[in-house]
Amino acid sequence: MRFHLLGVGSIGSLVGFHLKRSIRAQRAHLQPLSRAQARKNLLLSNLDPNGGDSDGNSAAANRALVSHIPPHVSPFLPNPTDTSVTLHVRQRLFAKQIDRRAHNSILVDRAGVRGVESGFVVERSSAASDVVSSLVRTDDRHRRPAQFQISRASGPSAASTTYDAPIPDGDGGVSLISSIEGRYHDPLHSPIDCLVITTKCDATLAALRPLLPRIHPWSTVVLIQNGMGVMDTLLDRCFPDPETRPNFVLATTTHGVWKKAPLNVVHAGIGELHFSVVPSPRGGAQGLEMELEAEMAQRSIAAAAAAATEGQDLPPLRKTAGTGWDKFAAAAEEEARSEQASSSAVASRGIPGQTAADTTTATATASTTDSTAAAPLQPLLDVGGIPDVASLRTLRHTVSSLLALPLNVQWIPVREYQLKALRKLAINACINPLTALADCKNGDLYANESAMDAMWSVCVEISAVLEAQVRDHLARHQRRRGSRGGKNRKRSGSSGSAATKAATSTTAVQGEERGQVAVKSRLPPASSLSTADLLMRIGEDGRPALDPSLTARSLYNDVQRAIRTTANNWSSMHADVKARRGSTEIDYINGYVSALGRGYGVETPANDLLTNLVKLKTVKLTGS
Template sequence: MRIHVVGLGAVGSFVAFHLRRTLHPKHTVFALHHKFSAPTISKEHPIVIESEGVVHSQSGVEHLAFTLSPQRARPDLNPRLDPLRQPHTDLRVALDCRNEPHELHRIYGAIESLVVTTKAHAVPRVIAALSGHLSRNSTIVLLHNGMGMYEKLVEEFFPDPYDRPNFVLATNTHGLWRKDVLHVVHSGVGEIQLGIVPDPHGRDYEAAVRGTGNVPSWKPLSLDDIASISDEHAQSVSPRYLSLRNTISALTGARALGATWRPYDDVQTAMRRKLVVNCFVNPLSALLQCKNGDLLSSNHSRWILDHLCKEAEHVFRAQLAAEVKEMQKAYEEMSEEKAAVGPPRPQPYPRALTSLSLMREVERVVDLTRENYSSMYWDVKLGKPTEIKYLNGYLRKLGLKYSVRTGVNDILFGLTQMRTAIPFVGKPS
């Protein structure tokens, strides 16, 4: 297989490192860099991971450069593009920087699997830039901070569900920070949870655990529910599902990533928990210009945390209740299918999304990353765009949609927007 990782900061470098270390050499791992960062990277540049003072280096990742699209125009996917079976001589993917001393290798063929680890605000431009090399048979893994990006991409780029690539939503809890170009410090062991967006064509990826209630740790999902690759059927496997199976298999097979494939609803819950963590840690550490560990050293910050978590719980309760009503409405509009499908059964509100549980999770992450500076800290310090619209901004939009007040969250959102509009001035010399 050919797997591409775009966004070679801390998370992207971490993923590319372990994919290359784990996958058989016949599989290719490409690192996609914006053309402005490519001059600092040679075509054989190794990726370095540092953990507890021990440095590990991994070569063999192929580095490529690409240009971001100046506009977010809706891309036209090539319906005939087959990322798995198209002869390599049929399509040249020109992702190299021509006529420059740092010209990088070209690749041939379409993008089979794309892992996106850029900042949230850059994701639409990345997808637009690479859209000519994507098809309905491609698989896109969204591994970034914040929520709401999948919905944005669907609305802006992939409105037709039957021509839409596979999407995998992911959340990461590893403590990682970038020390230098392609040099990452792994400061805290976490996990990556992968959730496959339901198939518009009707394939049930979670058939192995359907109807079992809470999925026990010993009852895993089955790759064969994505695509069966037994010898007698291998030639007839749809390239769409083979791409998805290969992607999940590659990520979960890289043990050091701590990646697990979980039911989609479980991953949505994990993403909501991480959203609240980021809604507290990122804006406050950026505004105060402090390490994560300093954030809970005051009763004032704990008051903010308490109110933020209560607001988040109210929003999530309203959102989940609305989803149940939508399912009930869809069921009522069905006719002869009703007897076979049965009415939707409301699920109890997840305990993991109560305000107390959310507070405990924030405290855990703050302690785990107490010596780290958040990504938004660096964005503000260096005058770069932040992900605030996909963090507190997303929670704010949900509050407006479901008529839930989110006052503390909105103040953090507004203050961060103000902070980024004013040039940062450090301590006086």
């Protein structure tokens, strides 16, 4: 399977780095490296003169990475021997700014330690401005025109040529879709199995267009972005036909990352990465979100608790018949011993040889882990619940690969993801434009009266727009019910049967007791939920209402917490304005709120003003 990464900024580089590292660790676990390959990796890891990668290429590090993959995830991972990661970069950026020693590597600095992952496959694209630049730019070292090799389809004949045998890319990756179809293409023209998009929202459509011919209906597209409305734009302009559109995964992250140089980032703050699978008719009546069985869920929770408290590995793996990850299965005796050790470790709350202060810390950590394990925020979703059919095979492997990343990844139901995304939208709508306009850090907004007033106005408008969306949805739903009820009454006539009258009487008597159940039964199934459905909850009076986490006061409190947590950070929109990108993501943040307001007849003056001011500042700085 081939993973493609579109957008190699801060988040894109972090995800690509850990995805490649996870694949390499799985390969080393299946087949240990030869001495020559180990020496090559050691040389590549010493690119940094200050010490290189001290944690990425050792056998112990590989074992730790593999052992921390949840037991309910590992059976569904793609075969690492034919899995690769491809970076899509612009020709001009690649040729001019990236160190040629690390032309296929990503460097991540974390807590003073530099990690290096190499072996990426690189596909280069060029805009018109890049082609002009290549004609006039000269190589300073040799005083001759620089050589550009643009990886672009040479014509329809190249894309239509098929082969009987697989053609692996530079890292051994083979297209999973091509393998299923039995028709293989050149790696530059093969269908894209999984496309992870981490570009700026305003640049997504232009960056994706050259790759559209390679997006297969069985492909999976992962969107890890700040704003909202990107998927709606893609569905409207690129994938209007539901039968031929790919699978979609939406993701959001709270990891703190900033770009030091192209393909060189600093992982400044540990956060979380939450994702959800967009509902699809391909999932059938049950949908794609099935909870993990209780026994397997307890094993995963116990393993996570053991790793958090004592750093214990998951059960060792033994070889059995099969290929790829199917060659490994946990031995029953080792499982029992591991679960018993995990339980005793959590119960004892202590580690031999610790001081009093260490024991207190371990107790607090274990208590937190116990509370989390006893009452997890969300039930674990089962990767095996995704049907093993050709159209969902890449989705299955994508979900398992994301869950295997050491980035605190969690697969959550689509309703919970939508709530998280909207709350993050409110945070971005308050912090990003104000820091860009005031040229300040996030923390400078805290306790500033003018900033507080502006942020409160933004939160009030967002909550009002979402509430109007819910009301509009309920009104249309009631109109449809009334229309269907009128047709049924005309068919049945005015005489009504005794059974109908008895049922009506029973409903009237028990209406108060059954009110909540009745409202729930009127809601559509999870596989067909609209955005308005996802925002609703059932109130104490049994009537649908806006989720309490989306009220103005709740959103405002989220913004204040985010400001205090990221006080020393510069917002991404401030960075865009400072770097004179020529555009920002304002249309997908505050502009998205304004568009919803116009659609539902709600005035949004604060969001309208911030949107226009940011655009004005962008035009003024760029002179366009």
